[in-house]
Amino acid sequence: MTVDRSLVGNRSYWQETWDLNAPSVQLPARAAHVVVGGGIVGSATAYYLAKQGHDVVLIERMHPAHGATGRNGGFIGTGAAEGYNGSMQRLGKKAAQHIHELTLLNARLARELIASEGIDAHYREPGTLNLSISAQDHAEAAASIAARNADGYAGELLDRAALQSMVNTPLGEEIVGAAYFPGHALIHSGRLVRGIVDAAVRHGAKLCIATVERIEQRDGHPVVVTDKGTIQTQSVVLGLNAWSRQIAPALHGIITPVRGQILNTAPTKPVFAQGMGTDLTPTGEYWQQTLDGSIVLGGMRAAATNRDENLYDIGITDEVQNALDTVLPRLFPALQDLPITRRWAGLMGFTPDYVPVVDAMPDMPGVWAAGGFCGSGMPFGIMVGKYLAQAAVEMRTPAEVAPLGLNRPTLKK
Numbered sequence: 403m404t405v406d407r408s409l410v411g412n413r414s415y416w417q418e419t420w421d422l423n424a425p426s427v428q429l430p431a432r433a434a435h436v437v438v439g440g441g442i443v444g445s446a447t448a449y450y451l452a453k454q455g456h457d458v459v460l461i462e463r464m465h466p467a468h469g470a471t472g473r474n475g476g477f478i479g480t481g482a483a484e485g486y487n488g489s490m491q492r493l494g495k496k497a498a499q500h501i502h503e504l505t506l507l508n509a510r511l512a513r514e515l516i517a518s519e520g521i522d523a524h525y526r527e528p529g530t531l532n533l534s535i536s537a538q539d540h541a542e543a544a545a546s547i548a549a550r551n552a553d554g555y556a557g558e559l560l561d562r563a564a565l566q567s568m569v570n571t572p573l574g575e576e577i578v579g580a581a582y583f584p585g586h587a588l589i590h591s592g593r594l595v596r597g598i599v600d601a602a603v604r605h606g607a608k609l610c611i612a613t614v615e616r617i618e619q620r621d622g623h624p625v626v627v628t629d630k631g632t633i634q635t636q637s638v639v640l641g642l643n644a645w646s647r648q649i650a651p652a653l654h655g656i657i658t659p660v661r662g663q664i665l666n667t668a669p670t671k672p673v674f675a676q677g678m679g680t681d682l683t684p685t686g687e688y689w690q691q692t693l694d695g696s697i698v699l700g701g702m703r704a705a706a707t708n709r710d711e712n713l714y715d716i717g718i719t720d721e722v723q724n725a726l727d728t729v730l731p732r733l734f735p736a737l738q739d740l741p742i743t744r745r746w747a748g749l750m751g752f753t754p755d756y757v758p759v760v761d762a763m764p765d766m767p768g769v770w771a772a773g774g775f776c777g778s779g780m781p782f783g784i785m786v787g788k789y790l791a792q793a794a795v796e797m798r799t800p801a802e803v804a805p806l807g808l809n810r811p812t813l814k815k
């Protein structure tokens with residue numbers, strides 16, 4: 403079925419329900435630090451630099467939250483994209499725990515930043531529920547929760563009755579139970595990023611709307627070349643995620659763009675207090691009910707023949723959007739025919755080992771980059787911004803983010 407493209411416009415719920423055109427200034431000729439990309443990573447990096455009194459320019463080509471951060475599901479969870487057990491198996495216990503701790507730090511920093519800067523980001527911590535839709539799913543959820551609990555991390559296995567008591571609509575027959583992760587947060591992504599950018603500007607950062615074309619080296623320092631002129635600086639932080647390899651060639655083959663698609667229903671009665679997820683397909687599905695009652699639901703990449711991998715196109719497609727239409731009616735018999743009000747897509751960055759990259763760029767002195775969050779960047783973004791601000795000032799990569807470095811053994815080109 404062809405989806406109704408009059409609903410599209412390719413702007414997300416978060417972008418349509420908040421003004422993201424933060425005041426900007428002309429590109430200066432010089433700045434101590436330049437941050438590129440107005441998503442969660444770039445805005446947080448500029449914020450921490452400005453808050454510590456450093457001279458920083460944040461360059462974004464469209465408006466804050468134009469990229470993945472403004473098009474996502476609005477979850478701030480903890481842990482790496484593959485989950486606790488998956489990360490342990492791939493990375494080993496030490497690295498998996500280290501990365502998990504980084505995401506717990508991110509959760510604390512997000513809470514602090516939002517509170518201290520008074521950002522009305524619709525931030526709440528209801529937790530997330532990951533539905534098991536088969537006995538095998540539930541056994542895997544049990545093993546993952548047991549591994550988390552053994553290492554002192556929160557998580558609870560819920561049977562069907564316990565799950566039903568938390569969801570305000572009858573569960574479909576195939577739902578067996580859920581893994582519950584208390585403390586995971588939900589936010590309005592547009593309000594969050596605009597709030598961080600505004601806070602950065604209050605602390606002295608400058609926002610410039612320009613497209614970065616390349617980074618050159620002059621007299622041992624980076625020069626950022628944009629469509630609005632050049633800017634000389636001591637350090638550059640790239641928060642470009644899916645677009646990283648366009649400016650940092652070393653990230654070719656390491657960060658690959660992958661399209662994620664979402665739909666948004668009209669407001670309905672309160673049904674889901676928690677962030678919700680399940681694996682109807684191997685690439686996963688997720689949804690949250692926003693404070694106005696509408697449901698933001700994404701996933702179903704597996705419905706696309708190429709899984710929407712290795713492209714820069716952010717148009718929606720019938721195959722994935724039609725598949726998204728089936729998720730709520732399949733899982734919750736009472737939720738048939740909710741009117742769809744928006745459909746959109748965004749670009750994620752994926753790495754071969756499902757762990758993000760945060761490191762100095764080889765052959766680009768004074769340049770750091772972060773990206774490759776594999777569809778789960780909100781558990782990292784603010785913490786990464788803090789450490790990248792430190793890197794820019796100290797001109798070396800903080801040891802704390804070593805497990806996210808380019809030299810890690812699991813990252814092979």
Ligand SMILES: Cc1cc2nc3c(=O)[nH]c(=O)nc-3n(C[C@H](O)[C@H](O)[C@H](O)COP(=O)(O)OP(=O)(O)OC[C@H]3O[C@@H](n4cnc5c(N)ncnc54)[C@H](O)[C@@H]3O)c2cc1C
Nearest residue numbers: 439441442443463469470471474475477614662748779780
């Ligand atoms: C559909 C979808 C759903 C998702 N859901 C979730 C979720 O619920 N929870 C979660 O944790 N993660 C989720 N993610 C992933 C998460 O949104 C990303 O990992 C995270 O937002 C990445 O943030 P970022 O700041 O690195 O990049 P982005 O937010 O993509 O920001 C990059 C910015 O760089 C700008 N830019 C690009 N090129 C240039 C240039 N040459 N010059 C200047 N500016 C440039 C872009 O306009 C953009 O604003 C989702 C992603 C998608 C696409």
